[in-house]
Amino acid sequence: xxxxxxxxxxxxxxxxxxxxxxxxxxxxxxxxxxxxxxxxxxxxxxxxxxxxxxxxxxxxxxxxxxxxxxxxxxxxxxxxxxxxxxxxxxxxxxxxxxxxxxxxxxxxxxxxxxxxxxxxxxxxxxxxxxxxxxxxxxxxxxxxxxxxxxxxxxxxxxxxxxxxxxxxxxxxxxxxxxxxxxxxxxxxxxxxxxxxxxxxxxxxxxx
Amino acid sequence: xxxxxxxxxxxxxxxxxxxxxxxxxxxxxxxxxxxxxxxxxxxxxxxxxxxxxxxxxxxxxxxxxxxxxxxxxxxxxxxxxxxxxxxxxxxxxxxxxxxxxxxxxxxxxxxxxxxxxxxxxxxxxxxxxxxxxxxxxxxxxxxxxxxxxxxxxxxxxxxxxxxxxxxxxxxxxxxxxxxxxxxxxxxxxxxxxxxxxxxxxxxxxxx
DNA sequence: ACTTTCAGTGTACGCATGTTCACTGATGGA
DNA sequence: TCCATCAGTGAACATGCGTACACTGAAAGT
Numbered sequence: 001x002x003x004x005x006x007x008x009x010x011x012x013x014x015x016x017x018x019x020x021x022x023x024x025x026x027x028x029x030x031x032x033x034x035x036x037x038x039x040x041x042x043x044x045x046x047x048x049x050x051x052x053x054x055x056x057x058x059x060x061x062x063x064x065x066x067x068x069x070x071x072x073x074x075x076x077x078x079x080x081x082x083x084x085x086x087x088x089x090x091x092x093x094x095x096x097x098x099x100x101x102x103x104x105x106x107x108x109x110x111x112x113x114x115x116x117x118x119x120x121x122x123x124x125x126x127x128x129x130x131x132x133x134x135x136x137x138x139x140x141x142x143x144x145x146x147x148x149x150x151x152x153x154x155x156x157x158x159x160x161x162x163x164x165x166x167x168x169x170x171x172x173x174x175x176x177x178x179x180x181x182x183x184x185x186x187x188x189x190x191x192x193x194x195x196x197x198x199x200x201x202x203x204x205x206x207x
Numbered sequence: 208x209x210x211x212x213x214x215x216x217x218x219x220x221x222x223x224x225x226x227x228x229x230x231x232x233x234x235x236x237x238x239x240x241x242x243x244x245x246x247x248x249x250x251x252x253x254x255x256x257x258x259x260x261x262x263x264x265x266x267x268x269x270x271x272x273x274x275x276x277x278x279x280x281x282x283x284x285x286x287x288x289x290x291x292x293x294x295x296x297x298x299x300x301x302x303x304x305x306x307x308x309x310x311x312x313x314x315x316x317x318x319x320x321x322x323x324x325x326x327x328x329x330x331x332x333x334x335x336x337x338x339x340x341x342x343x344x345x346x347x348x349x350x351x352x353x354x355x356x357x358x359x360x361x362x363x364x365x366x367x368x369x370x371x372x373x374x375x376x377x378x379x380x381x382x383x384x385x386x387x388x389x390x391x392x393x394x395x396x397x398x399x400x401x402x403x404x405x406x407x408x409x410x411x412x413x414x
Numbered sequence: 415a416c417t418t419t420c421a422g423t424g425t426a427c428g429c430a431t432g433t434t435c436a437c438t439g440a441t442g443g444a
Numbered sequence: 445t446c447c448a449t450c451a452g453t454g455a456a457c458a459t460g461c462g463t464a465c466a467c468t469g470a471a472a473g474t
Contacts, residue, residue, distance in 0.1 A: 007471055011421065030324050032240050035461060048463080049422045057462095116378065117237045117324035157400060164375055171323060193364060201408035214441055218451065242431060254432080256452045264432095 015053045017043040019067065022060055023106045031061055031114055031122065061114070061122040068107035069129045075100040076136055089144060090199060094191045097166055098184060101173045109174040112167060130167075134159045146202045154205070161198055165191065222260045224250040226274065229267055230313045238268055238321055238329070268321070268329040275314035276336045282307040283343055296351060297406060301399045304373055305391060308380045316381040319374055337374075341366045353409045361412070368405055372398065 005013065021042035025034045036057055040047045054060045075096060079085050084092040101108050115126045138159035141147055147155055169191045176183050212220065228249035232241045243264055247254045261267045282303060286292050291299040308315050322333045345366035348354055354362055376398045383390050 007419090007421075010471095014421075030239055032237055032324075036463090037461065045421095046423055047461095048424085048465095051463085052421055113324045115323070117239075117320045157397070157404070161401060161404070164371065168371055190364070194368060197364070197368070197408040197412060198405065199408070200411045201404040201406070204407045204411065205404060214449090214451075217441095221451075243433095244431065252451095253453055255434090255454085258433085259451055 011052075014043070014045060014049070017045070018050065018053055018060065019064060022064060023110060026064075026110055026113070027106060030117065031064070031110065032118055058119055058121045061118060062125050064110055065114075065122060065125045065129060068104075068111050069133070071100070071104045071107050072111070072129075072133060073136075076133070076140065080140055086143065090192055090195045093162075094188050094195065097169065097191065098173060098188050101170045102184075105174055108170045112171040112174060115167070130163065134163050137163060146205075150205070158198070158202065162195065165194055165198075218259075221250070221252060221256070224252070225257065225260055225267070226271060229271060230317060233271075233317055233320070234313060237324065238271070238317065239325055265326055265328050268326060269332055271317055272321075272329060272332045272336060275311075275318050276340070278307070278311045278314050279318070279336075279340060280343075283340070283347065287347055293350070297399055297402045300369075301395050301402060304376065304398065305380060305395050308377045309391075312381055315377045319378040319381060322374070337370065341370050344370060353412075357412070365405070365409065369402065372401055372405075 018039060022031065022034065022039050025038055025042055034057075036050055037047045039057075039060070040050050054063065078100070079093055079096050082092060082096065085096070111126055111130075114122050115130070116123070118126070134156060138152070138155045141159050141162075142150075142152075142155050147158065150158075169187055172187050173184070176187070225246060229238065229241065229246050232245055232249055241264075243257055244254045246264075246267070247257045261270070285307070286300055286303050289299060289303065292303070318333055318337075321329050322337070323330070325333070341363060345359070345362045348366050348369075349357075349359075349362050354365065357365075376394055379394050380391070383394070
């Protein structure tokens with residue numbers, strides 16, 4: 001027999017249902033074009049109940065941004081903990097990328113989609129988080145051979161190149177039909193080739 | 208005294224007004240979230256007249272994709288004609304990029320925004336056009352030193368890196384507030400640094 | 415045991431939407 | 445000159461929207 005949930009627990013549960021409903025509906029139509037009523041319906045709740053959790057759709061969007069970047073940070077932390085990554089940044093990080101993206105498809109899809117097109121508030125939040133993420137990755141990169149002597153501007157440039165590559169490949173993984181390990185391998189391979197090319201540039205870089 | 212326009216001319220004029228209205232409204236809200244009635248209103252025409260030119264908003268979107276990529280092709284042709292580009296691909300092409308994007312702000316904004324988020328039809332059309340564009344640029348790149356001996360796959364990778372970099376920088380130019388030559392210069396500089404890094408990689412690339 | 419709090423309900427409203435239909439009147443071919 | 449064509453009109457419709465408001469009833473505080 002399950003115990004009756006406390007009021008707080010129940011509220012949290014509904015909030016979660018709303019977030020998931022929005023994420024789910026965004027998949028097909030984009031967050032900006034789904035309505036408050038659609039979200040409420042999918043969450044199994046009456047439209048007005050929505051307001052007990054969020055003031056507006058915009059606020060819901062910001063909450064989704066926050067939640068999505070939480071999983072992005074998990075990735076960078078995982079990459080940092082992995083001893084392979086420092087030895088072999090390219091192969092290891094490309095694999096971490098594809099794996100984490102596959103596990104969190106919806107979150108990455110949301111970020112990739114709304115980055116350029118969401119409401120102004122959502123778009124700005126994503127840009128800010130992405131900048132933050134680039135800075136965090138730069139700290140990791142700064143410990144690599146060749147890069148440890150660079151100016152911080154240069155390291156950030158490298159980090160930016162990697163992250164943009166990552167976002168692009170994540171878009172592809174997200175759009176990839178399920179159960180196509182061949183496509184997945186191809187994406188991993190292409191990402192690796194590109195990162196290898198960039199790293200080759202690092203070795204000759206000056207100023 | 209101006210001559211009365213022919214029926215065809217007048218129709219073409221209205222069609223153009225609808226396209227421009229849609230492009231203009233997309234700027235703030237994204238194409239996917241503007242309504243047929245808004246477009247008609249902005250074009251100075253009654254909603255039902257819209258149907259004389261397009262069957263649906265989706266078809267309007269596809270027409271905008273086509274028109275936008277027409278200006279993109281202008282850019283590549285201009286770059287091909289410019290003798291500086293072959294000698295000094297990086298500086299010259301970065302400048303061509305920023306200039307052309309500034310001249311065609313709205314078209315680039317449209318492509319960048321709807322690439323990841325438009326309706327399925329619009330999204331797919333843009334992806335297809337972008338692939339085509341990468342292939343065309345690859346033909347130009349194949350004539351560069353170091354690259355002339357590469358496999359066509361490798362040249363396409365290089366082309367893809369440049370184009371993605373271009374799309375990203377175009378997004379920034381578009382979002383840039385008007386009359387900020389300092390920001391513009393910074394973007395040009397960053398784009399150049401990144402392209403230079405990639406080209407450095409080219410010189411050491413094998414297989 | 416009582417009262418308060420508050421997550422979720424149900425109704426009602428005014429508004430913008432996409433699409434239909436019958437129409438008008440200038441253009442342009444006969 | 446007459447008449448067909450057809451780009452653009454204007455009214456009407458059903459529908460879905462965001463939000464206001466008064467409400468209910470169980471959980472939590474006393």
